[in-house]
Amino acid sequence: MASKAKHVRRLSLAAGIGVLAAAVAVVAGAPSDLPVMDGVPTAAADEVGMSAERLERLDRVMQAYVDRREVAGVVSLVARRGKVVHFSTFGSRDAEAGAPMTHDTIFRIASMTKPVASVALMMLYEEGHFQLRDPIAKWLPEFADMQVASVATYQELGRARFRTEQASQPITVQHLLTHTAGLPNTYRGITKPDFDAIGPQREPGDTLAAFVTRLSTLPLNFHPGERWEYGRATDVVGRLVEVMSGMRFDRFLQERIFGPLDMVDTHFYLPAAKLDRFAAQYRPREGGGLALTEAPSADSRFVREPHSYFSGAGGLVSTARDYFRFHQMMLNGGELDGVRILGRKTVDLMTLNHVGDHGIWLVGPGYGFGLGYAVVQD
CATH class of the missing domain: 3.40.710.10 (DD-peptidase/beta-lactamase superfamily)
Known part of the structure; x- marks a missing residue:
């Protein structure tokens, strides 16, 4: 990245x-x-x-x-x-x-939930819980040794066989906040309905912990930091808030953001x-x-x-x-x-472009992406 x-x-x-x-x-x-x-x-x-x-x-x-x-x-x-x-x-x-x-x-x-979740995690950054380049496997060990899908082919509906390779680097907190972690919304060569048939779906009584663990079993769509793709990363951000703070995500937001504001x-x-x-x-x-x-x-x-x-x-x-x-x-x-809620320098850090020249297809040319925010480049 x-x-x-x-x-x-x-x-x-x-x-x-x-x-x-x-x-x-x-x-x-x-x-x-x-x-x-x-x-x-x-x-x-x-x-x-x-x-x-x-x-x-x-x-x-x-x-x-x-x-x-x-x-x-x-x-x-x-x-x-x-x-x-x-x-x-x-x-x-x-x-x-x-x-x-x-x-x-x-x-x-x-x-519009994503900026709120990102602010919550950056509050913990200010408290010294992590550095941006820390691997998320430090708190979520299920994300250690991730694989990347290089080719995906279907044998039958709902069953995929992936040719994979070892991820070139660990997923970091910064990758999650900037949507460059590689967590898949789909894979090249697979239609969205077919991906939904194999991807982790919400289940009755689900928790962030359970869903994020299932998400970790899928190969990445690209190597962390390789490109930008809007997706599921902010659910993992919410889970990090839970693990680092020791509080359920909704309670953290209520006590630390919604109540005070x-x-x-x-x-x-x-x-x-x-x-x-x-x-x-x-x-x-x-x-x-x-x-x-x-x-x-x-x-x-x-x-x-x-x-x-x-x-x-x-x-x-x-x-x-x-x-x-x-x-x-x-x-x-x-x-x-x-x-x-946050220090001014942290807000400035969040609203810098952290993804270099990666194309931000969601909003078009002239934009970068910060920590939870799309940003307009000067």
């Missing part, structure tokens, strides 16, 4: 658009009547050097997405210099039930009392429009028992308000409202 970390302009994932299949949580926006919400300081656009006229265009864009049935609903929030200048809603939280989108709607935030609606499993604020989930329908994939009910995997698997790669639900607070902490250099 290229070790030179280039200086970059930070790209906060809170400043992007997160499409959550059912709806959209956008932490960006334009002026409107701002709701009064605890933990959300507000200002007029011109007070923070923004154009209210230009920001108003976002309302039209978001409403157009809803009108074209590309999304069911949107929450949009824009902040600058720590002040929210726009916080609006569009469309439906649950179209089938006729429930409108609200400012406090709770979304499945999918891969007053992120009151961020959970792995949604309390039943908040179900009436949970967004339905949709997918694009062939020919246009949206198809419901999961109603906001007690049968959702984000609600029902057992509450045992806490995915660092994509397991959280949250609100625009909570996610704004998390990333305002990062933009402030690791501190919010007098609560310090």
Whole structure:
């Protein structure tokens, strides 16, 4: 892996658009009547050097997405210099039930979980639990002596024979945080459905420990550090947090991040009392429009028992308000409202490019990848 970390302009994932299949949580926006919400300081656009006229265009864009049935609903929030200048809603939280989108709607935030998990691990870095170049087998011995799949051929559906070779180097903590560990989403020459037939799948009552152990039995897709591939590594990050801290991953996040930052609606499993604020989930329908994939009910995997698997790669639900607070902490250099989560130098380290010239296909040219974050290169 290229070790030179280039200086970059930070790209906060809170400043992007997160499409959550059912709806959209956008932490960006334009002026409107701002709701009064605890933990959300507000200002007029011109007070923070923004154009209210230009920001108003976002309302039209978001409403157009809803009108074209590309999304069911949107929450949009824009902040600058720590002040929210726009916080609006569009469309439906649950179209089938006729429930409108609200400012406090709770979304499945999918891969927006990854920065939270990465921050958790870097808190332990600051406490001296590891160095970035430490092999993860130091804590997870099942990842020692990993093999790499050089050729994969199928004998019959659901059975693969791999020609493998010894990995050129151990998987390090840095490899996990930068998505360069080689953990497979699929293999060259194998279709995604066929990979799913042999890959480790979530099972009822699973834990991070059990799933990560099964993941370690698969050959890597490439040698650690050889290239960049977005994938499952952040579930292993969550498991490292458990082993190093001695705490279950969800408890660590609640006690060390969510509680201190007053992120009151961020959970792995949604309390039943908040179900009436949970967004339905949709997918694009062939020919246009949206198809419901999961109603906001007690049968959702984000609600029902057992509450045992806490995915660092994509397991959280949250609100625009909570996610704004998390990333305002990062933009402030690791501190919010007098609560310090990370040191400023650690935030700077996380938002450097750690992958050299590896192509970041997820976002395109001009981007690198830091420790849990995509970054825009200067």
